[in-house]
Amino acid sequence: MDLALLMRGLLVVNAGSSSLKLSVLDEDDSVLAQRHLERWDGTDGIADFLADAPDIAAVGHRVVHGGPDFSAPAVVDADVRTRIERLTDLAPLHQPRALAGIDAVTELLPDVPQVACFDTAFHHTLPAAARTYALPARWRKAWDLRRYGFHGLSHAYAARRATELGGGSRVVTCHLGAGCSLAAVRDGRSVDTTMGFTPLAGLVMATRSGDVDPGLLVWLLHNGKLDVSDLADGLEHESGVRGLAGNADLRDVHRAADSGSRDAALALEVFVHRLRQGIAAMAASLGGLDLLVFTGGVGEHDAVVRSQTVAGLGFLGVELDARRNAARSADALVSSAGSAVGVWVVEAREDVEIADGVRRTIGIRRGDSGAGRDDARGGG
Template sequence: MNVLVVNAGSSSLKLRVLGEDDTVLAETQVERWSGGDETGPLEDFLAAAPAVDAVGHRVVHGGPEFTGATAIDDDVRTRIEALTGLAPLHQPRALAGVDAARQLLPGVPQVACFDTAFHSTMPAAATTYAVPAAWRRKWDLRRYGFHGLSHAYASRHAAELAGLPGARVVSCHLGSGASLAAVADGRSVDTTMGFTPLAGLVMATRSGDVDPGLLVWLQRAGLPLDDLEEGLEHHSGLAGLSEVGGDLRDVRKAAANGDEHAVLALRVYGLRLRQGIAAMTASLGGLDLLVFTGGVGEHDAELRADTAAGLAFLGVDLDAERNTGADSRISTDGSAVAVWVVEAREDVEIAAQTRALLNAPDRKP
């Protein structure tokens, strides 16, 4: 089964056709895609790509309802659209991708694969906010978690490579957005993001965890709500700390030149990351396997080394000579915790979920 994977980001569109053995048969990335009714990029791609048997779409938010891959029809599309308020940057783009694919490939099965679904296995203790019960019931307030497609693939693939079935894994998805997942025997039991993708680690331009009382104070001090949202989403994180931008490479260059703001940014970023990994380890009751993935996780050897050095108390011991490349072990042979770098392959996870749903023996035609 050839699967077209449609990954619509907040401003980009990634398209990839995977064959039955996950060989990449065709791919392209549109850096600036407006969404809406714009079908041109997908139409051009399909004209040159091999025929596809199914389409798998990445959808960021499944809310409390969608806890697994779901075949898309008009009703499902409407229910996904109803969740737009929970992911206003990403949900409309995903739906634009769905609409374009359904228009250009009528009759081809379309499947929604949700980033939140992987975390639906988290226990109530990990998902429940200590806020008034009336609020929780009225607005379905809970921790959902995100980057689930990446965490699912990275934790499973790393366990396979390491020969550690049933391992206690902390998966580190580090990119422009960043989150951790605690995975026990293939199931998510905790994660750092929450009701929205703003929570948890320091990110490129997102704040991560902030004292809610501080936000209330800012509102009372007169900061408009729109400015508060804009600041937390687009001007915080590494960008807000360093004042040179959210790209970790630029922050490192500035720090190397003595910029004190950049130096502080690196320290805050690294400390929050180590704290998060330790917290995920507590949720697991121990740690067998630590996995780095995502653009930063795969390519920043210095970050991996610094993180490992700060986690020596957990038994993490990195091998400096191995600390390069993807899909490789970078810990020493004697390390109590195996440390691996895994290439981010959300597309493989989406294709696998799409095939599993469509090949299910009890699926209705």
């Protein structure tokens, strides 16, 4: 590990619902060091990673929910931390992990500036028609009930990268992993998305239900079938692909379906149906489609999901090239020569998006070692 490079590097802490991704980027966004912990309990891992890198210039954290206040990255101080913590009920799987990362870095690197980068911030550009729920005005005003959208760091990077590679102004980005969402992006700005007030809405996910008739949920509660705790746990942890196939890992579900499991086959059909339906809706919000982008673990590596999804989108002028699609290379065009829409597989680089947010917020220029910082603050 080159300490001279690390001294002017940016540490990115990406805490997921159960995993932790750590990376150090140089001024050109090259990865100098990285570690991915699949099972992170929020108490270890960061200290070991930083043992050889004590002089990081700045730290960027992925924070899933920014609520109504944070429309841009924000320098972490006591007030910002408190405001992030107050949003825990809206993202109970993710918010505590982000706070654990912030607290660990505060203890390990007390004099290094930290910046919170919010997944919801990218979607603050949603027009009123896309963000407003048809609920009583007194509810909406009292509790800031609106569509916030999530995975914004991933959607922002994927849309920008695909536009650099393929051109076009109307982009639908598909972030497909354990959590799944779509975004309609016009000229770099989010105009629609599938997730809503919380990360539970929208597409079918690994363990999350996605959209469900609210009347069904009211019925379960009103008739005493489930209490609120059981309902919340079931929707977050026991639904989605797991609820349909008994397994949340699509790789295992593919194998089970190939072996004749009807439940696994149905799970894949439901997953793809909702995905295809959502893409068409996002294209409608854009008034057409120039680029379709797949990113995230499933989006990048599951050629079958891409193929089955695009197979139902011919009416939009989308067509895959089977050979390109099977190759699974990063940042690659996988559409056919005759496709009216460019279909791209883009490597997920939330770390790059976070690093850019850190630089903009505290005034680090590319090539700096941290000198010339501004005391800038985001959010609000």
